[in-house]
Amino acid sequence: MTPQAPTTPKDRPALSAFSGLGALATRLGALDEAMIELAGCGEESIAHQARELRRQLRGFEPSVTLIGQVKAGKTTLVNALTGWPDLLPADVNPWTSVVTSLHMQPQMRRQDRRSAFRFFTNDEWDNLIRQGGRVGEIAARAGAEDELEKVRAQLDEMREKSKARLGRKFQMLLGQTHNYETFDKELIQRYVCLGDDFWEEADGSPDQGRFADITKSADLWFAGPDLPLPLCLRDTPGVNDTFMIREQITINALRGSRLCVVVLSAQQALSSVDLGLIRLISNVKAREVIIFVNRIDELADPVQAVPQIRASIVETLRKFDGPQEAEILFGSGFWAHHAVADSFAELGADSAKALVSWAETHVTGALAQLSPREIIWHLSGLRALGDAISDRIDKGPGARLEESLGVALGNLRTGLAARTQQDTSANAGPRHLQITPQDLVQQFDQIEDRAHAALESGLDKVHRSFAGRTDNARRAFLGRATGSLIKHLEQFGEDEIWTYDPSGLRMLLRSAYKVFAQGAGKTGAAVLTNAANDISALYHHAFGLASDGPAIAPPPLPAVPAPIGLGQTIALDLRGSWWARFWRRQRGYEAFSEDFARLIHEETKPVVETLHQQCAAPHAQAMRQTLSDFMQGQRDVLLGLAQQAAAPPAIELPPTAPVNRLKRSAR
Structure with a gap:
């Protein structure tokens, strides 16, 4: 074709x-x-x-x-x-x-x-096929075996069709990426185009939709x-x-x-x-x-x-x-x-x-x-x-990049100015190093150690506070929901189905994350500002500059990740036959309360973990990386300038290999 x-x-x-x-x-x-x-x-x-x-x-x-x-x-x-x-x-x-x-x-x-074209990994495919994706997880937690069996039946059919389409290579393909130096319409449809039983149509290409079941993502690069x-x-x-x-x-x-x-x-x-x-x-x-x-x-x-x-x-x-x-x-x-x-x-x-x-x-x-x-x-x-x-x-991202590059350029110009600033006396010429290279390295190490220690201390406090807030949010929500459940049972008995809106939990968790982001930002800004001030002072001291000379500016803070995971579906979001069966399986107020509490605990745990692991933790790590990159860049420039300004010229600085310093500072 x-x-x-x-x-x-x-x-x-x-x-x-x-x-x-x-x-x-x-x-x-x-x-x-x-x-x-x-x-x-x-x-x-x-x-x-x-x-x-x-x-x-x-x-x-x-x-x-x-x-x-x-x-x-x-x-x-x-x-x-x-x-x-x-x-x-x-x-x-x-x-x-x-x-x-x-x-x-x-x-x-x-x-x-x-x-x-990137395929699902073995673990991702197993999560879909064996557990039924998010629906399977929710049904399993709720004990909705009927719903789980329906999901598994559909997935078994999907798996068999995929195996029939891909043959013995099916398992080997998982986790792979297919790269091409070009693409055309036929190639794209091979990976991303598949309708219900589309591949079985007599007039369709046998390759159309061939890999679509297991394709996770497709990237196309072309001229704009x-x-x-x-x-x-x-x-x-x-x-x-x-x-x-x-x-x-x-x-x-x-x-x-x-x-x-x-x-x-x-x-x-x-x-x-x-x-x-x-x-x-x-x-x-x-x-x-x-x-x-x-x-x-x-x-x-x-x-x-x-x-x-x-x-x-x-x-x-x-x-x-x-x-x-x-x-x-x-x-x-x-x-x-x-x-x-x-x-x-x-x-x-x-x-x-x-x-x-x-x-x-x-x-x-x-x-x-x-x-x-x-x-x-x-x-x-x-x-x-x-x-x-x-x-x-x-x-948004353009302004952040512009600010970041502008600050970095300004700091490079500051370093250059510190090196070439002229004496006010008649002896014009580049500044010479006023301290020994060893002292310069030692003082910079102290600034860096102080900055990393302050950042870790501040982030630890913010993280502990965040963990407490999210735990309190879960407990408060569970308490209110359970109270509402008991009140419903007392008023209407066990025959009338009760439901509860989980939006209150999301609001509490969103508020907790906002407080975390503000606290992390305040900590990061203070640490970066203090580090920049300390480096500026070291420039002035090392090159004998006036106190009102060029100053180093701190880099901008990394953007705060949006808590997208808070929007993922949980059991209480679903309204269907399985919830009615979950409700009717309970017998007695105590059973209702215990099973509901267990369900909510298990359903909200991954939401909170996602908030910590995919939002809060990456943001804290981005803060650490910002500090590490800033310190490494300033170290390289300052010691590079000092290498040329050292007097007498025969004096050599200790090694300043970026890789070694980065390992030391990335705590």
């Missing part, structure tokens, strides 16, 4: 979604020029670090994760945003849990593409010629799958991004059915959430319907504690698709009628002077979505 390569996008600057990144690219370009200048200076320690900063800048790739309902049109939307209307398959209902990351690179040539900066778009599967494994995959994808676009269908919008989706986005800052209501082309009268849909979404977010300040945009990936493909004759009568209605209200002023393709591009909402994404990247 001849490979079907996705049509490479042509130059269409007017349809570019991310031109708003241009201002950030200009500012980062100015920083890059400053780094190039410092990289050419005569001080090798400073030049080396300037080159390292350039590598950090070149590695900047902000990412945007798209999540939402099944069949909300995420893939069509993503294809339009990339300018490739047929890049990813959007005409099948995927069964699988693949997160597809599209890495658009301005520096790549159009003909250059590469790809990587209209982009001022590299950008990654992550297309996730719908979160409401049978086994809730997509929920876990989506949670992990969200952890890797600072920006989330929630894609809804105008026909469904956002309802109480989407509580799982609301739970996820409620743990992300409202500024980092954009809600895009897609498929308005399917509305009979979008002009009348859109305000009603907006009001409904706002009310649902308010009612269920979602991010009420999140920006809500409306549009049509379908319209955008045809604008990019320049295929308006294929819109269809109903879609064209909706487009005309939408245009009559929105095409005014300067927009009316554009070409038809540009007008439809704007009406599709893709330009507004791209601008919203660009603005948040500019003010």
